[in-house]
Amino acid sequence: METLRYAAFTDRADGGNPAGVVLDADGLTPQEMQAIAARLGYAESAFLSRRSPGGATIRYFAPEAEIPFCGHATIATGVALAERGGVGTLVLSTPVGPLELRTERVGGRVVASLVTVEPWVDGIDDDVRAELLQHLRLGEEEVSADLPVMLSFAGNIHPIVPVRDAAVLRSLDYDYEGLKRLMSARGWGATIAVVHRLGPDVFEARNPFPPGGVREDPATGSAAASLGAYLRARGEVQPPATLTVHQGADVGRPSVITVLIPESGGMTVSGGAVRIPG
Structure with missing residues (x-):
């Protein structure tokens, strides 16, 4: 093996x-x-x-x-x-x-694409939202006024937390143990997608991952797919659309995730991969 x-x-x-x-x-x-x-x-x-x-x-x-x-x-x-x-x-x-x-x-390298299961998007209770923001150490003034905090699923449940500007994303410093307890209690087994919109179909993201024992995930395909489902459900994009998510630069491992958002059905997540020596 x-x-x-x-x-x-x-x-x-x-x-x-x-x-x-x-x-x-x-x-x-x-x-x-x-x-x-x-x-x-x-x-x-x-x-x-x-x-x-x-x-x-x-x-x-x-x-x-x-x-x-x-x-x-x-x-x-x-x-x-x-x-x-x-x-x-x-x-x-x-x-x-x-x-x-x-x-x-594609251009001499292998590109892989996966099609997710059928996604869904739902609201989040006010008290749970408040506790989530508390553990993320985000004030109401730092959360986006245009995009709400919601739950989105495309294989995993991801809370989507849009923030107002890039400075908020750069300074993210959350309560690891508090967020881990909240996520366990709510059955959120993957990451929290804290995102900032750079353009109509371009976002940057940071993804805390306490349930997995990892402080921050450098590239989260399921969260990018869930973000695509969130944008489609809210009418923020006109399908078919291509979403680009930049992630990982804040932890020294920059990544680019591409998500094709169809008119219906699962999201298509695409990207390459490189063998790590050793």
């Missing part, structure tokens, strides 16, 4: 979001997968089993917990498979349902 290491949503090994990838995990127990993910210390690692020419089963583990769905580890897995067996399309069986994973060569 080989544990591969890839950085996703980047074209450089020291950028994007690192992920562990195990392409043959049939002999591993969930406890062993969890131990590998903890040892790597990456935001998530992906484990493939029951591989066939047309698909596989995939599971995702953060250092402290199993995660239902992970965008960047799926992109890393797609690139790893394509580099070894050629590009094509697979259907992955995940805890949240089947995902289509496509790979193609």
